[in-house]
Amino acid sequence: MKVVELLGIRKVIGQEEILKGIDLWVEAGEFVAIVGASGSGKSSLLYVMGLLDKPTSGEVFFEGQRVDFSGEKELSVIRNQKMGFVFQFHYLLPEFNLLENVILPAIKRGMMKTEAQERAYELLKRLGLGGKERRKIYQISGGEMQRVAIARALMNNPSLLLADEPTGNLDSKNTRAVMDIFKEINAEGTTIVMVTHELDLAAQAHRIVEMRDGQVVRA
Amino acid sequence: MRHVAFVAFKLLLERKRQTLVSVLGVSIGVSAFIVMSSLMIGFQSYFIQQVIDLEPHIRIKPREERTDFMFEEPVLVLGERLKEKDKILGWYEIMQSLEKHPEVLGVAPRLVSRGILKYGVKDKPVTLLGIDPQREPKASIIEKFLIHKNLKKLETNRTGVILGVLVAKSLGIQEKGKKLLLVAPNGQTLLVTVEDFFESGITNIDDARVYLNIKTLQSLLDRQGEANEIVVKIGDVNRAEKISRDFQEIIPYEVESWQRAYRNFLSIFKIQNTITYMIVFAILTVSAFGIFNIIMMTVLEKKKDIAILMAMGFTRRDVLLIFMVEGFVVGLLGALLGSVLGYGLQEYLESIKLDVEGLIRTKGFVLDRSPLFYLYALVFSLFFSLLASLYPSYRASRLNPVDIFRSQ
Numbered sequence: 001m002k003v004v005e006l007l008g009i010r011k012v013i014g015q016e017e018i019l020k021g022i023d024l025w026v027e028a029g030e031f032v033a034i035v036g037a038s039g040s041g042k043s044s045l046l047y048v049m050g051l052l053d054k055p056t057s058g059e060v061f062f063e064g065q066r067v068d069f070s071g072e073k074e075l076s077v078i079r080n081q082k083m084g085f086v087f088q089f090h091y092l093l094p095e096f097n098l099l100e101n102v103i104l105p106a107i108k109r110g111m112m113k114t115e116a117q118e119r120a121y122e123l124l125k126r127l128g129l130g131g132k133e134r135r136k137i138y139q140i141s142g143g144e145m146q147r148v149a150i151a152r153a154l155m156n157n158p159s160l161l162l163a164d165e166p167t168g169n170l171d172s173k174n175t176r177a178v179m180d181i182f183k184e185i186n187a188e189g190t191t192i193v194m195v196t197h198e199l200d201l202a203a204q205a206h207r208i209v210e211m212r213d214g215q216v217v218r219a
Numbered sequence: 220m221r222h223v224a225f226v227a228f229k230l231l232l233e234r235k236r237q238t239l240v241s242v243l244g245v246s247i248g249v250s251a252f253i254v255m256s257s258l259m260i261g262f263q264s265y266f267i268q269q270v271i272d273l274e275p276h277i278r279i280k281p282r283e284e285r286t287d288f289m290f291e292e293p294v295l296v297l298g299e300r301l302k303e304k305d306k307i308l309g310w311y312e313i314m315q316s317l318e319k320h321p322e323v324l325g326v327a328p329r330l331v332s333r334g335i336l337k338y339g340v341k342d343k344p345v346t347l348l349g350i351d352p353q354r355e356p357k358a359s360i361i362e363k364f365l366i367h368k369n370l371k372k373l374e375t376n377r378t379g380v381i382l383g384v385l386v387a388k389s390l391g392i393q394e395k396g397k398k399l400l401l402v403a404p405n406g407q408t409l410l411v412t413v414e415d416f417f418e419s420g421i422t423n424i425d426d427a428r429v430y431l432n433i434k435t436l437q438s439l440l441d442r443q444g445e446a447n448e449i450v451v452k453i454g455d456v457n458r459a460e461k462i463s464r465d466f467q468e469i470i471p472y473e474v475e476s477w478q479r480a481y482r483n484f485l486s487i488f489k490i491q492n493t494i495t496y497m498i499v500f501a502i503l504t505v506s507a508f509g510i511f512n513i514i515m516m517t518v519l520e521k522k523k524d525i526a527i528l529m530a531m532g533f534t535r536r537d538v539l540l541i542f543m544v545e546g547f548v549v550g551l552l553g554a555l556l557g558s559v560l561g562y563g564l565q566e567y568l569e570s571i572k573l574d575v576e577g578l579i580r581t582k583g584f585v586l587d588r589s590p591l592f593y594l595y596a597l598v599f600s601l602f603f604s605l606l607a608s609l610y611p612s613y614r615a616s617r618l619n620p621v622d623i624f625r626s627q
Contacts, residue, residue, distance in 0.1 A: 043625070052530060053621045072534055080532020087624060091527035093226075095233035105531045108222040152531070164624070 001028045002064065003160050003191045004049055009058035011044055011214075018044045019055065020214040026193055028159070031186045033202035034195045036211035042195040043164050045211065049193060050083055050162045051075045063159070080108055084153030084161045088168035090145040092137045098124060098148050099133040105155045116155070123151040127181060143174030150181055154190070161185070163194040167201060179204055223537055226528070227544035230517065237513045238549065244506035245553020245604060246560055249596040252499045253561030254568070256595075259495050261587035263488045266421065266579050267481075272360040273419045274477055275450030276459045277466065279313065281305055282473045307472055310446040316469075322453045322462055325357025328446035330436050336382075336429065338390040338399040345386055345429045347401075349436030358450045361417065361430070367395060369415035373432045379414035385426035387416055401429075403439045420579050503599060507607035510549055514542055515611040526620035539616035546608025547601065554600040558593050 005025035011018045019041050026032050026049075034042045047053035048060065054069040061067065062078060069075065079085075084105075092101045099120050106116035124133055127147040132140060140148070146166065153161055163182070167175040179201060186192050194205065202208050210218035231238045307313065314326045330349035335342050352373040356362055362370050365381065372379050380401070382392065390399065397413045411431065419425055437443050453462055459476035467474040478485060518525070525538055568584045575581045 047621050047624070050530070052624075076529075076532045076534045079530060085527075085530045087527075089523070091523055091530075093229075093524050093527075095229055100229065104222075104226075104528070107225050108532050108537075110221070113225075 002026065002061065003028045003030075004063075004193075005061040006045075006049065007059045007061070009045070009048055009055045009060070011041075011048065011053070012056045018214050019048070021058070022214075022216055024209065024216055024219060026160075026191060028191055029186070029189055030207060031182070031192045031205040032194070032207045032209060033205035034193065034209045034211060035197060035199060035202045038197065040211040041214040042197075042211050044214075046162055046164050046193065046195050050085060051079055080105055081156055082159050084156070084158040086146070086149050086153050086161065086163040086166045088165035090137075090142075090149040092145055092148055092152075094137050097134050097136055098129060098140070101137070101148055102151045102155055105152060109156055120151065120155065123154055124148070127151050128177075143170055143177065146170060146174065146178060147181070150178065154185065159191060161190050161192045163192065165195055165197070167196070167198070175201070220540070222533070223540045223544060227541045227548070230521075230541070231545055231548055234517070237517070238552075241506075241510050241513050241549040242552045242556060244509035245503075245550055245600050246555075246557035248499070248503040248506040248603075249554050249557025249600050250560035250564060251502050252596045252599065253558065253592045254564045255495050255499055256592045257565055257586045257588055258568070258584060259491060260589070260592075261585040262579065263491075264587050265581070265585040266484070269419050269421050269579070270477060270481055270484075271456050272363060273421070273424065274480065275359060275448075276453045276456055276477050277451040277463045278475045278477075278480065279307065279449040279451070279466070279470060279472050280475065281307060281447060305447050306442070306445045307447060307449060310449055313470060313472075314449055317449070317451060317466070320462075322455065322458065323451055324454055325354070325452040327351055327354035327358035327450050328433060329355075329448040329450055330433050330440070330442065330446050331448050332436065332440055333404050334429070335402040336386065336390060336399055337402065338392060338397070341390050342402075343386060343389045345383075346427045347403075347436055348428055348430050349433035350430055351433050355450075358452045364417040364419045366416045366418060367414075369395070372414040373430070376412060376414060377432055377435050378409060378411045379431065380411045381415045381417055381430040382413055383425040383428045384416050384418040385422065386429060387413070389426070401431075401439070405440060407439050407441070409435070409439050420581055422576070422580055425580070503603045506553070506600075507603040510546055510604055510607040511611060514546060514608045515614070517545075518542065518611045518615040521615075522618060522623050525615055525618050526623035529618075529620040530624075535616040538618075539612045542612035542615050543605065543608050546604045546612070549608075550601045550604025551597075553604065554597040557596060557600065561593070561596070 002025045006022055009019050009022040022045060034045060036042045044053065048055050051060070051062070051067060051069070059066060062082070067075070099117060102120040102123060103113065103116040106119065107113065121133060124130060127150060129144060129147060129151070132144070137145060167178050170178065182192055182194065183204065196202050208218065209216055310328050314328065317323055317326045328351055332347045333344065334347040335344050350373070352370055356370065362368060370381070373381070387393070392399070392413060395413045395415060398410055399413070401409045401411045417425070417428070417430070433446070437445060453459060456477070460478045463474045463476040463479070528538065565586055565588055569586055572583050575583070
């Protein structure tokens with residue numbers, strides 16, 4: 001089953017055409033790496049795939065349903081319940097402790113706080129952050145922050161995890177740790193699409209999609 | 220809404236200093252509103268109440284007319300004197316007909332004149348009010364203001380007088396029983412005895428009035444059987460103006476309600492209220508700008524956080540509500556703290572004992588401690604807080620998460 005499918009996606013910003021008619025789909029359970037040089041349109045493609053950005057033209061299907069970009073509420077529900085995002089920067093909320101950061105998507109979904117906290121404890125423990133749940137963001141390392149961001153992305157058990165340069169700010173040890181987590185959750189059934197410019201990381205995915213000047217040159 | 224409250228309260232709690240500054244700003248505005256309103260309305264209500272109690276609700280008096288100069292061409296005569304037909308003809312019949320009106324509680328005649336009181340080497344010009352000691356209490360609450368409650372003494376002692384406390388003070392009289400000389404405008408004199416003092420708290424009344432029996436004044440002025448004022452007390456003081464207009468249609472003398480007699484004061488009160496509320500409005504506006512500034516700063520600082528919230532499924536409405544809730548909570552906390560501060564200030568002001576000398580005289584501040592001021596303050600502070608947070612909240616909700624992610 002195709003988790004996400006893009007047909008003829010074009011994205012124009014100002015005078016510049018960022019995405020030039022992209023056709024691409026991702027099967028359930030796949031681990032896809034999108035590679036390409038800086039400015040090739042990798043992140044823009046990920047934002048469209050994550051329903052964060054409306055394409056200038058073209059169609060997006062999510063789990064077989066055509067996505068209507070005019071309905072903000074529906075898009076929010078899909079992002080909240082079906083998708084998880086991990087970015088190069090962790091984007092953790094500094095006022096919240098690790099646990100509170102992780103439970104945010106579940107609270108938005110309507111889960112009871114105690115139930116959400118139980119799941120967040122499990123996730124944090126699994127990602128090697130057990131015992132640090134009540135710490136503030138500034139009290140943990142960069143690699144740990146990224147793992148908290150991954151825990152947050154996994155909180156609502158998404159079918160699609162979208163990662164934009166998730167290891168871009170990490171040292172090799174933490175990069176390995178993040179990739180191990182990705183492979184582990186992918187093995188459990190979560191579909192992953194990861195944007196990276198590091199080919200050795202892309203090589204660990206099932207499939208590599210290469211982009212150049214807004215076009216897919218290898219899928 | 221749980222997710223909105225979760226984020227909003229967390230931001231408020233974790234940004235304690237900013238929250239505290241905003242709350243303090245609002246609370247200062249709220250307490251200023253409560254204290255200034257209670258002081259101002261307290262003073263005005265006190266003044267009006269004293270006037271209503273002491274002064275006639277409706278007064279009937281001779282019209283003031285110009286002297287009958289007959290010129291073929293209109294000319295301006297500087298220093299033109301007013302001629303007074305200083306009496307009411309048939310005053311007893313007029314009183315009888317007024318007493319039949321269903322809204323009239325009491326009617327009394329008065330003879331009002333000027334005079335001079337002499338005590339030792341001191342003298343003081345005064346307003347002489349000849350009253351009927353039996354009828355007067357039905358038409359005004361004069362007894363409430365008498366220190367020794369000796370109004371009835373004016374019946375038995377025809378040379379008895381009741382002095383305003385400031386008249387007595389000017390003459391150096393501190394106790395009743397003192398004898399002083401009353402000089403009428405026609406040169407007649409009479410030795411009178413102080414039977415009581417009255418203290419209304421209104422300076423210009425206490426400093427001029429002398430009450431005595433109307434018959435004593437009539438004989439002193441050689442105006443037997445005359446009255447030049449009829450005073451009327453009615454049930455609903457707020458209807459005085461309307462009833463006075465009705466009376467005016469059937470009575471050939473000037474009929475004046477207390478509102479018209481004190482219109483200058485009432486106009487001043489309106490101006491005073493406007494100025495006070497403008498000051499309070501300015502304070503609340505400044506505190507609203509404080510909230511605006513702090514929420515706007517928060518929005519600008521938290522662009523990345525807003526973007527990730529949107530990525531994880533928060534809608535634009537959620538983001539708008541998060542910051543609106545912040546504004547609402549700041550307004551609410553400010554109102555609560557301001558109410559406590561306002562209450563404390565009211566208690567403090569009420570406990571101060573000092574001689575207030577001015578338009579009114581009291582032994583301290585006169586406060587109106589109506590709970591309505593707290594309610595109004597709450598409504599105003601919430602309104603201003605929500606208004607102040609509206610624009611930054613809207614700005615936050617219109618942020619495009621992709622633009623923010625791209626800019627990193």
